Amino acid sequence: MVLRIAAAVLLFTLISATAIAENKLVYRPAKVVYDISNPDPKVLEHMLDRVSMLQNIYQNDSFEASIVFVVHEGAIPLFGKADRNKHPELMRRARSLSMGEVIQFRICKASANMQGFKKSDLQEFAFLVPMADAEMVRLQQEGYAYLR
Numbered sequence: 001m002v003l004r005i006a007a008a009v010l011l012f013t014l015i016s017a018t019a020i021a022e023n024k025l026v027y028r029p030a031k032v033v034y035d036i037s038n039p040d041p042k043v044l045e046h047m048l049d050r051v052s053m054l055q056n057i058y059q060n061d062s063f064e065a066s067i068v069f070v071v072h073e074g075a076i077p078l079f080g081k082a083d084r085n086k087h088p089e090l091m092r093r094a095r096s097l098s099m100g101e102v103i104q105f106r107i108c109k110a111s112a113n114m115q116g117f118k119k120s121d122l123q124e125f126a127f128l129v130p131m132a133d134a135e136m137v138r139l140q141q142e143g144y145a146y147l148r
Helices: 002-021 041-057 073-079 088-097 109-114 132-141
Strands: 031-036 066-071 103-108 126-129 145-147
Touching: 031 041, 031 132, 041 066, 041 073, 041 088, 066 073, 066 132, 073 088, 073 103, 073 109, 103 109, 103 132, 109 126, 126 132, 132 145
Parallel strands: 031 066, 031 145, 066 103, 103 126
Antiparallel strands: none
């Protein structure tokens, strides 16, 4: 019996090592919160690229995966509507990513108010939360990994 267990453990270890060596490492879907405050549209574009790849790796599994952008400070104007937005293509892409159930955008209401934004000034696909820091802490308490 002990020999069978040892053989099974060895086989599992060899299969795992082979998968890693062949770049076939499998990532299980997870919960992730991204802290977005940089006003540079290129930074947001890069973040959207990363999240799109992550969503694909997680196979768009809405039961196990959740990716949340918490937007605050200088990044809020990127999520402005119409005349308050200088990057409509970037917002079309963000909206497209949020169409499924895996990716969500949450905007800090306190920071938006301080910058003169009302809910009606912001993209409809993004939800308002009272405070970015509190939201990120809450999500981490729920098991979300923090990424910047």
